[in-house]
Each structure stands twice: as C-alpha cells, then as structure tokens.
Amino acid sequence: MNLLTKLKNRLSKEINTDWKVVAMDLNRDNDELRNQMKALIQENVDLRRILQMYKEQRKCLNHH
Helix, strand or coil, rough: CCCCHHHHHHHHHHHHHHHHHHHHHHHHHHHHHHHHHHHHHHHHHHHHHHCCCHHHHHHHHHCC
C-alpha cells in the first residue's frame, strides 16, 4: 500500500469517526430534549387539571 492510499484510508477513518461522534452527540441531545418535552407536557396536563378543578369549585360557590 503506498503512502497516498494509507493517508486516504486514515483520513476516511477519521472523518467517519467524527461523524459517529457527531451523530452520538445529536442523538444524546435529542433524547434529552424528548425527556424535557415529556416533562413539560405532563406539567401542562397537570396544570390544566388543576385549573379545571378551580373552575368547578368556582361554579359550585357561585351557585350557592
């Protein structure tokens, strides 16, 4: 194998490794964002339930 081929193979391997690292970082970020989104959605659902309870209590108080 000549020097040019060795250099080409090494650069190709490094570029592939860099892409793998980037892909893993992006996947990790995506997982983190997905978990944050799940938590925010759950918080939103909880707050809507609480708001609905307050609205029902208010209705009951206004009717008495």
